[in-house]
Amino acid sequence: MFTGAMYMAVxxxxxxxxxxTLSLGEDRKLPNDYGQVDRVxxxxxxxxxxxxxxxxxxxxxxxxxxxxxxxxxxxxxxxxLDEMAKGEQMNSYSGPLRNWTxxxxxxxxxxxxxxxxxxxxxxTFLYDYTISGGIMxxxxxxxxx
Amino acid sequence: xxxxxxxxxxxxxxxxxxxxxxAIGTDSLAVGREAEVFTVIEQVGLDGRPAIYIDENExxxxxxxxxxxxxxxxxxxLFANNLVPMGHEVVVFPTSDAGGVYLQMESNADWNNPxxxxxxxxxxxxxxxxxYGYDLSSAPKILVELAELKLPSSPAFTRVELFSKKQHEQxxxxxxxxxxxxxxxxxxxxxxxxxxxxxxxxxAEYTTKxxxxxxxxxxxxxxxxxxxxxxxxxxxxxxxxxxxxxxDSKISTPTVSGHINGFTGSHVFLTRDNFPADLxxxxxxxxxxxxxxxxxxxxxxxxxGVSH
Numbered sequence: 001m002f003t004g005a006m007y008m009a010v011x012x013x014x015x016x017x018x019x020x021t022l023s024l025g026e027d028r029k030l031p032n033d034y035g036q037v038d039r040v041x042x043x044x045x046x047x048x049x050x051x052x053x054x055x056x057x058x059x060x061x062x063x064x065x066x067x068x069x070x071x072x073x074x075x076x077x078x079x080x081l082d083e084m085a086k087g088e089q090m091n092s093y094s095g096p097l098r099n100w101t102x103x104x105x106x107x108x109x110x111x112x113x114x115x116x117x118x119x120x121x122x123x124t125f126l127y128d129y130t131i132s133g134g135i136m137x138x139x140x141x142x143x144x145x
Numbered sequence: 146x147x148x149x150x151x152x153x154x155x156x157x158x159x160x161x162x163x164x165x166x167x168a169i170g171t172d173s174l175a176v177g178r179e180a181e182v183f184t185v186i187e188q189v190g191l192d193g194r195p196a197i198y199i200d201e202n203e204x205x206x207x208x209x210x211x212x213x214x215x216x217x218x219x220x221x222x223l224f225a226n227n228l229v230p231m232g233h234e235v236v237v238f239p240t241s242d243a244g245g246v247y248l249q250m251e252s253n254a255d256w257n258n259p260x261x262x263x264x265x266x267x268x269x270x271x272x273x274x275x276x277y278g279y280d281l282s283s284a285p286k287i288l289v290e291l292a293e294l295k296l297p298s299s300p301a302f303t304r305v306e307l308f309s310k311k312q313h314e315q316x317x318x319x320x321x322x323x324x325x326x327x328x329x330x331x332x333x334x335x336x337x338x339x340x341x342x343x344x345x346x347x348x349a350e351y352t353t354k355x356x357x358x359x360x361x362x363x364x365x366x367x368x369x370x371x372x373x374x375x376x377x378x379x380x381x382x383x384x385x386x387x388x389x390x391x392x393d394s395k396i397s398t399p400t401v402s403g404h405i406n407g408f409t410g411s412h413v414f415l416t417r418d419n420f421p422a423d424l425x426x427x428x429x430x431x432x433x434x435x436x437x438x439x440x441x442x443x444x445x446x447x448x449x450g451v452s453h
Contacts, residue, residue: 003315006322013326017333024337028344030351037354044361051365054372091409096370109390116383125377128407131398131414145371 060098060144063122067102067142070121076106076114081139089139091127097143101127108136115140149289151240152207154214157222158296163207165301167218169248170195172264186301187221193260197221199301208303215300219246220265225297228287231257235276235284237268244269247281379408381449388428389414389443399442412445 033040057063071078081101086092093099104111108131115138118124122142129138154161167186168174174183183198199218207216223229223238229248230236233256239245246267254261266273271281302310390396395417398406406412416424418438425433430446 002318002322006318009322010325010329013329017329021333021337025340028340030344030347034347034351037351037358041354041358041361044358044365048361048365048368051368051372051374054374056371057373090405091407096366097373108396109387112383112387112390116380119378119380123373123376126379126408128405128410129398130406131396132400133397134394143373 057097057123057144060100060142063124063142063144064100066122067118067124067140070118071102071104071114074106074110074114074117076104076110079103079105089128092139093125093127093141093143095143098145099141099143101139101141103137103139105135105137107134111136111138118142149219149291149294151219154211155291157291157294160296161214162296162300163211163214163216164219164222165199165203165207165216166246166267167197167199167220167301168265169197169220170262170264173266174198182304184301184304184307186218186299187224187297190224190259193258194224195260195262197224201303204301204303215296217297217300220248221297221301222294223287223289226289226294228289230285230287231259233285235279235281236287237281237284238287243271243282247273247276247284249276379449382408382412382445382447385428385430385445386412386414389424389431389445392422392424392427393417393420396443408447410447412447414443414445416440416443 068078079102081089081103085103086101089101092101104114111129115124115126118140119126123144125141125143127139127141129136149155149164151164151166154163156162157164168183174181182201184201184204185196186199187197189196197218197220199216204216207214219238220229234250234252235247237245237247244267246265248265249263250256251261251263266275268276268281273279273281393416396414399413399415404413406414415436418436418440420440423433423435423441424443425431430448432444432446434442434444436442
């Protein structure tokens with residue numbers, strides 16, 4: 001006859017083996033994003049392919065010259081903002097491209113027209129503006145390489 | 146016909162064995178001498194046949210005289226070979242002309258049922274004191290053909306032998322238990338080893354893919370240093386604001402602290418006081434709110450997709 005001690009021995013070995021297996025299983029847990037890695041990578045690859053199709057931006061200096069010329073042509077003051085003045089602005093460009101910021105000021109409608117024209121000619125981001133006493137001040141950031 | 150002789154080695158089923166007197170039923174034990182110690186050689190049968198016993202002292206003597214020869218009980222042998230006829234009150238197995246052993250059934254029971262066996266005993270001169278007036282000579286006799294006999298499954302053992310046999314079996318079972326434990330431990334180890342290998346493989350693959358992801362991100366970032374996927378275009382909002390400006394040359398932006406007009410935020414304008422028209426009805430994408438100064442607080446939608 002198999003005695004209780006024998007059953008106990010088998011049972012304890014089985015329990016210990018199960019416990020050890022379970023605790024080792026905890027260490028074998030795969031990272032949470034294990035199943036998504038492929039998807040993330042392929043979407044990154046697609047993104048890269050898309051970006052690659054976009055042409056390289058023109059040089060910043062050239063674009064800046066065009067923007068400046070447009071402003072001057074319409075009698076709008078084009079004042080470059082240095083780093084310190086830029087730091088005072090609430091919203092400004094924070095992307096990876098080379099960029100210079102200027103403040104356009106003058107008649108509101110003329111400023112709007114110039115901003116639209118500059119944006120249609122060179123890559124330019126528009127930021128904060130104020131209109132007070134018939135004068136509009138608009139911050140623009142021209143980006144390039 | 147070869148005679149089945151008791152107490153001496155004979156050959157049955159190709160093996161040299163000793164067939165010896167045994168006793169069936171607990172009643173048989175009651176009549177024994179006090180010094181007699183009985184050992185079970187056959188447990189109660191499945192059909193209800195009582196247990197079969199053998200005298201341990203006699204078994205020991207046989208062991209001394211014939212060491213190594215297996216001993217079987219007579220009734221054990223007869224039952225094992227299905228040679229005991231049922232349906233009679235008494236069945237005899239003659240060992241001499243007028244003597245032998247007999248099997249007695251309970252007198253008022255079903256004689257066809259082996260459970261009704263009362264006991265076995267010996268008789269001499271066709272007489273037994275326990276069978277009043279029963280003519281033993283007319284009882285059915287069991288006849289055996291030595292060559293056709295088969296041995297019962299297990300021979301008789303003394304208690305000491307049984308004990309050591311049991312000990313031996315216990316030891317064997319412990320070995321078996323140990324083996325089972327080892328198998329479990331090895332199985333667990335093998336399982337864990339396999340799972341760990343799979344895990345390491347998966348993790349290596351994961352790390353490689355993760356690194357690829359980092360590289361791809363760096364490449365994307367590198368590309369974005371020279372490219373702009375979407376050129377900024379605020380033409381639609383500019384047009385809308387321009388329409389508002391066209392209506393009021395004295396328009397201003399609110400000077401409330403914390404409020405900022407901008408292309409990344411909202412476009413809110415304050416008309417001059419006593420402004421005559423609600424522009425929200427004239428310009429699409431503009432909402433108006435009357436102020437106590439009879440001016441309007443105009444909000445231009447930043448949505449580039451608003452239809453004009």
